[in-house]
Amino acid sequence: MMIVPIKLRAIALAAASSIALSGCLLSPGSFTSELHMMKDGTFSFSYDGEIQMLALSQLAAMGNKGDNTFEAECWDDDFEERDCTTEEIEQQRAEWDASADEREAQNHREVEQAKAMFGGIDPSDPEAAQELADRLSRQRGWDQVIYKGDGLFDVDFSISGQMTYDFVFPVVEKLPVANSFVTVVMREGNQVRVDAPGFANAGGSNPMHGRMGGVAGMMQMMMEDEGGEMPEVALPDGTFTIITDGRILANNTDEGPQAVARGQALSWEVTPRSEQAPTALISFD
Template identity: 40%
Template sequence: MGVWNLKRLAAAGMATVLAVALAACFVLPGKFAETLDIRKDGRFTYTYTGEIMVLGLTKLATMADAAKGTFVPGPCFADDVSGETRECSKDELAQQKADWEADRKAGEASRKERDTGMMALLGGIDPSDPCAGEELAERLRKQAGWRSVIYKGDGLYAVDFAMAARLDHDFAFPTMERMPMLIPFLTINRRADGSVRISSPIMDNQGSGAQGAGMGGLAAVMASDLGASDAKDPGLTSFPKLDGTFTLTTDAEVLANNTEDGPKADPAGKRLVWKMNIQNPAAPMALLQLVQ
């Protein structure tokens, strides 16, 4: 296979990687502090302070188009064996450009389909609208628990969320009105025997992939495939790096957990702490026994 064809496949592959990231990792954490306090009688308080990123509102979508590149003539070869290059004829250059144009037109159709799908994921918000980011912020401010939502641009939000309730039902964060496809950062599931399981689905699903290895790992893939100059693109440098702590306090019995140090004494009973970053993308998990 010629170098020209390899370049075409590499560009198409990168566009695919970015499209998958948009769909599978739709809302991601950035820098954050997350706390959960659960009392053995079922009362709980949850807070999340820090960054969230909505990928459908970032430059990532346009980068998927840019990954197709601009037309650059590929080499022509003297034969199929030696690998020696020669000057391309006008007809060969014309064919290369025709192939590139065909790929670009196919990409335009894919982009329109992608934008329609992203609008559905955003609950009807048009990601191409300059006001889309603030429109989503205003929608979140109307939901209970979102004490502060500040849109910082390029899909990035600074948020302050707090919720206090009783565990007579499951709980998940975040939930966003008219956007049911989100993978939660945290879930609390109540079991019939009175125990509760705390976990992080976003890390379970993405911990060794786009989220855990992570957003920085995805940027490294882009850098190697698109070249060092592309790695400096604002769409990459503004991509949030996972960097947070999750602190669980409880007076309930801790049946299981996957912290490095286990439960520690705390005025609230026991304390468990998880540090999450691209070097340590393990998904937090704990199982507590409440008093029925």
């Protein structure tokens, strides 16, 4: 039995597409985040800590390993790898050479598809992470974006304004598939709904992280097959706090509202054991 090797660039791009389509491209690591909302209409939001683009650097390593190297692979009837005969090697090499144009065209299509989902960034490019860091640094509010390796970024984000529009964090320019850590939605009747879907763990009820775990598992199996190692995956570990002088109508904190100098505070400890995404409904009547 003969099997023509599957090239890692195609696998890497397929993995990138799976991550993008799952809606779980970004994940928090260690962080501190605060949202201030006041009756005078002002708000401010900050996020200081880590954000990981899942296995970005490993996708680059996978995508640039062995793309143009022929390697014969043969298997016995029990699907155990065995040495190829001279005839089998020659046949596989002939098939490999004959499909060169087709491989190149397929790689080009896959790269373009991945770039479309990643805002023009090729996720298998070793420079993709730095390109993303440079892009974020140009956006308002991103005061610091440092790439630490393994798809992990150390960021300092802060922004302030008036509560006259909805707010989502993070927003990455030209990246249509980025998932939300925090959303702030203005409602009729001077009410504001806050949700933090990005601050729930992989084992809880948040389907975003459940899909992320599945994609990470798929990538781990692929790396093990190729003798590689998965990068370190950042686990959520931080605090999300809402400070407001509005009337808190609903929330899912453990302790409930706590009195602070500017009004009340709602605080959530975000860990790998957190099962519910933080949520609150606040009125400014």
